[in-house]
Structures are given as structure tokens and as C-alpha cells.
Amino acid sequence: MYDAAATSQANAHMAEIHRINKDGPMPPQMKKQRTLLDMIDLDPRQPKEQALMNAFAASFDPIRFQQLLIRWVTCDNIPFHKLESPTIREWIIRPFNRHKGVVTELLSRSLSRINVSFDAWSSRRFTSLLGLTVHFLDDEGKFRTFLLGLPRIEGRHSGENLSDRVSEIIHEYGFEDRVGYFVTDNAESNDTCLDRLSTELEFRKQHRRLRCFGHIINLVARSILFGANVDAFEEDCQAEKEIQDDMNLWRRKGPIGKLHNIVHWVQRSGQRIEKLHKLQSIENIALSLEDQTTYDVILDNATRWNSSEAMMERGYKLRNALDSLVQAEVTEWKEYVSRRTQNGMRPMPKRSRKKPAIVDDKMSAEDWSVIAEYLAILGPLKIATKRLEGRPSEGKVGATWEVLLTMEWLLKHLEDSKLRHERDEEPYLRIGCNLGWMKLDEYYTLTENSPAYLAALVLHPAFRWSTIESQWAEHPDWLVKGKAAVRELWEEYRVLTVEQDAIPEQPTVSRKTTDLDDFMASIRKLSTRPAPSASAMRDEEDG
Structure with a gap:
């Protein structure tokens, strides 16, 4: 309500604010266009300020x-x-069109084949895109990565649809006769896509198909966290349902599911979020911590393992505050039940409050211990993902030769973890480690389809065949098949001339070492022979 001391004030208010006068609605007021003079508060009537404005105008490019x-x-x-x-x-x-020619020229002069990675993605509004990236050594030996296309995909993400889009981009940039390896995830549609491309471009699909290591790790981690029927569980999570039903579904997954329910319960209420921060502040002060920062919970995203790992890591950090929040709900519910049943002397009346679902998700000390163990199990998977997700530098960090050794390291880690939890009362960790090991072993076996993995390792001067002979000592048949596959691949390249000065030395970049680095260093020590020359390596393969 507008409080006016006189009718003239009310008239002015109606005209200025509501654009209404005694004759009715007023025509729209034309907004004055602001000039640059207005914005910087210059007066054109002043010669100096006009000169400054002229200088501004003259300098505009x-x-x-x-x-x-x-x-x-x-x-x-x-x-x-x-x-x-x-x-x-x-x-x-x-x-874009002007620079496209520069990229095409760089591709045509590359020292290596043009290796391709692609993936399809859909937005929440069902817009489907295909991202295609190429990786190669340019004519100066510098490693290059270019995003060549991000076209829309009409229709389903079928292998036929994908292959049409990939083929169009390859031909558009003119490297159809220089295609190298393809890196994709493990979707069946990608296999179909590469089947069609291999026929069109005349290459052996199994040899040229490399698998996205990050996607393999994702499958392994999901098996550890959510069991054998992880896809069915993900579909259940994404289905429309009541919050109560969703919480029951997650609770059956043990401590991880209970923690999932707690963090989502916290995030659904501004009051609970505020209370969580207050509880953290109280704890920080009580412990006289130098860092008084308080944190929000981190929500996991269905069954995406890295979000689950982040949720658990933050949840474990905030476990005391989260326990206090849930305990308050448990205490309130118990007091309510006690009042309604007269301390258990009468049955619960039919017309009573519904039990809060969060009461059943109270975490015990054993539950938090399981969360800590999950974090310890997932830690090496996180290290492996970070190491192999980047661009190769200094001949490592994301290089092909690292894949087999990283898999060996993770398999051993999961074997050790399974043995460590063999006698646990609850089976979550033991079963998870076993399922994760089985999934990783499945993809380790698939690496034999492409000799590139093995060739990259044995041609590394710090490892060579002695490393493989040591790692595969209990599987002599693997060694025989591996040597035959690498020899066949060698025949494709042995006739090529190699310019010794083509590839410049890369600067050394220091970084923090991990357990994976220590493992690779220990394997490297097994190769005690001096690094062979290029001619010696040719002789070794010829022999």
C-alpha cells in the first residue's frame, strides 16, 4: 500500500511507477540511449573532455x-x-574455416599416423553430439591434440550412425589413408562403428581398437561399489520413485547406501545444511584446529564411481557432524515412540507419525570403518585414472606403454585387498574386491587383441622383453602369442626410415611420485641389460 500525504503525490506515483494518469494508461516511455560520453561522465561542451572522447573514438579498432x-x-x-x-x-x-586449412596441412605433414578418439554424449534435453579428437606427432616431432568436430547425431547412438559421422570428419580433413589407432569406450555401438570403418578404410579392427582406460577403471570401480548387477541398479536409481523407496533401494547396498541417503537427506533441507556447518564449527573450536573451514556434503551421481568416492571422502571427514545430525533424529523418534506407547507398555497407535526413513540410516562405527576401507581400495584406481588420463609427456603419463603395467599393479592391489578382507564378518569388501578383480582381468585379457599395448612396453628402452618374461613367467603361452603379435606389427614399420633428430627432447617436469611410480620403478630394475641401439633392436626382432 502506498502512503501519500496528498493526492498530488499519489498522482505522481501512479504516473511514474505504474504509467497511469487521469486519462488511463500512458504510452510507453522511450528510453534515452546512453552514449559513451554518458558512461564515462564526459562533458562534450568542455574542449579537453571532447578531445579525450575523440581520442577514445580514434583508438577503437x-x-x-x-x-x-x-x-x-x-x-x-x-x-x-x-x-x-x-x-x-x-x-x-x-x-574457423581459415584455421581449418592450417590444421589440415599439419595433419598431412605429421610424422606419425593420425590416431582418433571419439565419444557420443546426450544433454538433458536429448541433444546428441559426437566429439572427435585426433592425436599425432607434427613434422617437428611435437605431440599434438586437436578437436576436429562436434557434430550433432540425428537418431540413436547406433554404430552405423556413429561411423557415418566419424567417416565424414576423417574425409573432411583428408587423412583417410593415414588413420592410426582408435580410442573409444567399451560400448557395443563403438564395436559396430569400428567394424564399418575398418571395412571402409581397410584396417584390422582388433589391432587398431584401443579401449579408454578411464572407462575400464569406471567399470571396475562400479563393480567394487555396487556389485555384479550394477547396470540394473543404475536403472533402478534413475527410475521415477518416491524418496522412501529410493532410500530403501540404497540402504540395501550397506554402508555406502546409508551414507548416500544421509548426504541427500542433508542436502534437501537448508536448515540441516546450516546445522551441519554449526556442528563442524563446534568441533573445530573444541579441537583447537588451525583451519576453521566448514564444508558441505558432496552428492554422488547415481553410480558414477568418482562421485561416490568423493561423497565417501567428504562424508568420512564430516562423520562426527553427520552422526550428530542423524542421532538427533533418532533420539526425537525414540522419544515420540516412548510417549505414544507409554514406554513400551502399549502398542503404537494406528494414527501415528510415520517413522523418518533417515532413522534406519544411522551409521555405526563399523559402517564408518567400511567406508574408510572402501576409500583405501579405491585410492589406487584414482591414481591410475589421473596418471593415464593426461597427454603423454616425457614418454610417460598417459602413454600406451603404461597400460599393461598399471593393470598389473591394480590386479595385485585388488588381490591383496581381497585377502585382507577374507575373514570380514560383512561380505561387502571381499565381494567387491573379487568382482572388481574379475572385471579388470576381463579387460586385461582383451589387450591381447591389439599388439600395440605390448609393443609399446617392450620397445621402451627401460623395460623390453625381460620385463614381460618376468611378469608372465607363469604364462609361457601368453609370451609366445605376444612375441608373434609384436613381430607381425614390427613388420609393418621396420621398412620406415627414422630420422634421429626428428623428435626433440622434452623438458623434465617434476611431479609428486605415487605408489604406482614405485611399482614401475621396481619393475624397471628387473631389466638390467643396457638399452639397445635402434639397429640392435632391429636385429633382435629379426632374430
Whole structure:
């Protein structure tokens, strides 16, 4: 309600705020266009200020402005609807087409084959995209990675659909006769896609198909966390259902499921979030901690393992505060039941409050111990993912030769973890480690389909065949098949001339070592022979 001391004030208010006068609605007021003079508060009537304005106008470079605008849109991923002008879209497409020729030229002069990785993705609004990236050594021996295309996929993510889009991009950039290896995840549609491409481009699909190591780790971790029927569990999680039913579904997964329910319960209430921070502050002060920071819970994303790991890591850190929150609910419920049943002397009346679901998710000390053990089991998987997800540098960190050794390290870790929990009263950890080991062993076996993994390792001067002979001592048949496969691959490349000065030395980058580094260093010690020369390696393969 507007409080006016006089009718003139009310009239002015109606006209200024509501655009209504005594004659009815007033026409829209034309908004005055602000000039640059207004924005920087310059007075054109003052000669000095007008001269300053003239200098501003003279210094404006429209081409530079376009470049900066394009960089803003492309680098910061600004939606086109922020700049709806067709002119601005044309500004962006024009330099893209100009630089496209540069990329095509670099691809044509590469020292290596052009290796391809691709993946399909759908947004929440069901817009499907295919991202295709290439990896190669340019004519100066520098490792290059380019995103060549992000086309929309019409229809299903079928192998046929994917192969059409991938083939279009390969031919568009003109390297169809120089295609190397393909890196994709383990979806069946990718197998179909590569079947079609191998026929079209004439390469052996099994030899050229490498599997995304991060995706393998994801499958292994999901098996550890959620069991054998992980896909069915994920579908259940994503189905529409009542919160109560969803909590019951997760609770059956043991301590992980209970913690999942707790963090989602906390996040659904602003009051509970505020209480969580207050409880942390009380604990920080009581312990006289130097760092008084308080934290939110981290929500896991269905069965995506790294989000589950992050949820558990944060949950374990906040376990005292979370326990206090849940205990308050448990205490309140017990007091309510006691009142309604007269301390258990009468049955619970039919018309009573429904038991809060969170009461059944109270974590015990044993539950938190299981969470800590899960974190210890998942730790090496996190290390392996980080190591192999990056671009190769200094001949390591994401290089192909690291895959087999990393798998060996993880298999041993899971074997040791399974033995450590063999006598646990609850089976969660033992079963999880066993299922994870089985999934990883399945993909370790599949590496024999592509000799690139083994060839990359035995051609590494610090490892060579002596490493494989040691690691596969109990499987002589693997060694025979492996040597035959590498020899066949060697025949494809042995006739190529190698320019010794083609690849420059890369600068050494220091980084923190991990248990995986220590494992690889111990394996390296098994190869005590001096590194062979290129001619000696040729002789070894010829022999």
C-alpha cells in the first residue's frame, strides 16, 4: 500500500511507477540511449573532455573488437543466444574455416599416423553430439591434440550412425589413408562403428581398437561399489520413485547406501545444511584446529564411481557432524515412540507419525570403518585414472606403454585387498574386491587383441622383453602369442626410415611420485641389460 500525504503525490506515483494518469494508461516511455560520453561522465561542451572522447573514438579498432568478441564466445563457451546476430555468427565461422586449412596441412605433414578418439554424449534435453579428437606427432616431432568436430547425431547412438559421422570428419580433413589407432569406450555401438570403418578404410579392427582406460577403471570401480548387477541398479536409481523407496533401494547396498541417503537427506533441507556447518564449527573450536573451514556434503551421481568416492571422502571427514545430525533424529523418534506407547507398555497407535526413513540410516562405527576401507581400495584406481588420463609427456603419463603395467599393479592391489578382507564378518569388501578383480582381468585379457599395448612396453628402452618374461613367467603361452603379435606389427614399420633428430627432447617436469611410480620403478630394475641401439633392436626382432 502506498502512503501519500496528498493526492498530488499519489498522482505522481501512479504516473511514474505504474504509467497511469487521469486519462488511463500512458504510452510507453522511450528510453534515452546512453552514449559513451554518458558512461564515462564526459562533458562534450568542455574542449579537453571532447578531445579525450575523440581520442577514445580514434583508438577503437573494429577488427580487434571482433577478435576479442570471438575469443570470448568460443573460449568461455558463451551460448549463441547471448549474441543472436547472424553477423557475429559469421565472424566466428569465418576464422574457423581459415584455421581449418592450417590444421589440415599439419595433419598431412605429421610424422606419425593420425590416431582418433571419439565419444557420443546426450544433454538433458536429448541433444546428441559426437566429439572427435585426433592425436599425432607434427613434422617437428611435437605431440599434438586437436578437436576436429562436434557434430550433432540425428537418431540413436547406433554404430552405423556413429561411423557415418566419424567417416565424414576423417574425409573432411583428408587423412583417410593415414588413420592410426582408435580410442573409444567399451560400448557395443563403438564395436559396430569400428567394424564399418575398418571395412571402409581397410584396417584390422582388433589391432587398431584401443579401449579408454578411464572407462575400464569406471567399470571396475562400479563393480567394487555396487556389485555384479550394477547396470540394473543404475536403472533402478534413475527410475521415477518416491524418496522412501529410493532410500530403501540404497540402504540395501550397506554402508555406502546409508551414507548416500544421509548426504541427500542433508542436502534437501537448508536448515540441516546450516546445522551441519554449526556442528563442524563446534568441533573445530573444541579441537583447537588451525583451519576453521566448514564444508558441505558432496552428492554422488547415481553410480558414477568418482562421485561416490568423493561423497565417501567428504562424508568420512564430516562423520562426527553427520552422526550428530542423524542421532538427533533418532533420539526425537525414540522419544515420540516412548510417549505414544507409554514406554513400551502399549502398542503404537494406528494414527501415528510415520517413522523418518533417515532413522534406519544411522551409521555405526563399523559402517564408518567400511567406508574408510572402501576409500583405501579405491585410492589406487584414482591414481591410475589421473596418471593415464593426461597427454603423454616425457614418454610417460598417459602413454600406451603404461597400460599393461598399471593393470598389473591394480590386479595385485585388488588381490591383496581381497585377502585382507577374507575373514570380514560383512561380505561387502571381499565381494567387491573379487568382482572388481574379475572385471579388470576381463579387460586385461582383451589387450591381447591389439599388439600395440605390448609393443609399446617392450620397445621402451627401460623395460623390453625381460620385463614381460618376468611378469608372465607363469604364462609361457601368453609370451609366445605376444612375441608373434609384436613381430607381425614390427613388420609393418621396420621398412620406415627414422630420422634421429626428428623428435626433440622434452623438458623434465617434476611431479609428486605415487605408489604406482614405485611399482614401475621396481619393475624397471628387473631389466638390467643396457638399452639397445635402434639397429640392435632391429636385429633382435629379426632374430
